[in-house]
Amino acid sequence: MVKSFPGGIHPPYRKEATSALAIERMNPPKTVAIPLQQHIGSRCDPLVAVGDRVLMGHKIGDSSAPISAPVHSSVSGKVTAIEQRPHPNGRTVLSVVIANDFQDEMVALMPAPKLEQLTAEQLTALIREAGIVGMGGGGFPTHAKLKPPQGVVLDAVLLNGAECEPYLTTDHRVMLEWSADVVYGLRCLMKAARVEKGYIGIEVNKPDAIEALKAEAKDYSSIEIVSLAVKYPQGAEIQLIDACLGRKVPSGKLPLHVGVVVNNVHTAQAVAKSLRTGVPSIERVITVAGNCMERPGNLLVRVGTTFADILADRGLKCEPYKLISGGPMMGIAMYSADVAVCKCTSGILALSKDEATYRIPGNCVRCAKCVDVCPMLLHPTFIAQYAERGMMERAEEYGAVDCRECGACTYVCPVNLPLTQHIRLAKSDIYAKRK
Secondary structure, eight states: OOBOOSSOBOOOOOOTTTTTOOEEEOOOOSEEEEESOOSSSOOOEEOOOTTOEEOBTOEEEEOOSSSOOOEEOSSOEEEEEEEEEEOTTSSEEEEEEEEEOSOOOBOOOOOOOOGGGOOHHHHHHHHHHTTOBOTTTTOOBHHHHTSOOTTOOOOEEEEEEOOOSSSOOHHHHHHHHSHHHHHHHHHHHHHHHTOSEEEEEEETTOHHHHHHHHHHTTTOTTEEEEEEOSOBTTTSHHHHHHHHHOOOOOTTOOGGGGTEEEEEHHHHHHHHHHHHHOOOSOEEEEEEESTTBSSOEEEEEETTOBHHHHHHHHOBSSOOSEEEESOTTTOEEOSOTTOBOOTTOOEEEEEOTTTSOOOOOOOOOOOOHHHHHOTTOOOHHHHHHHHHTTOHHHHHHTTGGGOOOOOHHHHHOTTOOOHHHHHHHHHHHHHHHHO
């Protein structure tokens, strides 16, 4: 049975250029700029100084804050600067700049014992030390999800393999090529969270990935592969939980409040790789696509590699009209190609003018299309209008903070209103006043 959720849209998926392309390892660049904040939560403090020589896997940043994750060097070489650098989130972030010596000399590695020999506490500690965060775009430290507040009982780990954003095929290739790691990583996360049931939700437009994971999980009755309808935003946490488990996350609550830990399939793969090899989170797969790309593909790249280096490696047919980190629906347009790949960078889109033309907004015609497609069952046009007029209390009354910022309302608006952007503004104001 194919499962889904209320609302949603069906944008052109545009995955054809890369969905059948195997993962390629990109040669490391001459220099990496590794941000000390690649996650939701507190920024890491640098643990190295300019002039230090570091090895691959060397911990170069950490924090004592509970919501944070350490950062490791993705190359061996010399620290040449610790300075503010542009970040995919649009801000500047303190970063460690390392000149690559191309020796790829690794720190001494210590693979973890077999899963059966590890306790939940040990697994969680190993995941934290590896610096693993949500690799689907959110960047929440994985270890923090595995330690719920007192009184909260978890009973399931749900892996997100929907990959509903147009263009992106990172998760598809990870599930297809590294299915054993995805299943092993899920088993590790289940044990760390002390739950007996695991699920992997995958849209039915990836039948090869569904079959690969079913074959890999056939000996584990506690793991279920769930086929999902092809619809955006199927991969949003709340919609994924609704579709796979039939549970509704209440307003203002988190997945853990309905007993679920949600992780991305690439995160599970990273957990498996780290535990099996001892190598921390220093590389990831990204999709490079868009009409401007000479050679689109799915690349395994070192954390800290700049977008400029990746674009140069793959070649450009024309100057991008818009450069996006992530997907076209929820990704962020970049003002510079000097930003570096982080652990949560899922893709780089070099879009032509035909793919990313800006349209002048008009006046609301009360068609209610935004209401029909909202997966959170909100009234986006009302919230946006209140935000535009500075009436943030009214925007909050209409559920602004429940918006997932998926962009479905903006996509269907016949008069091109920037509904999502106005709602995001309202949320920012509401959260600022709550502090």
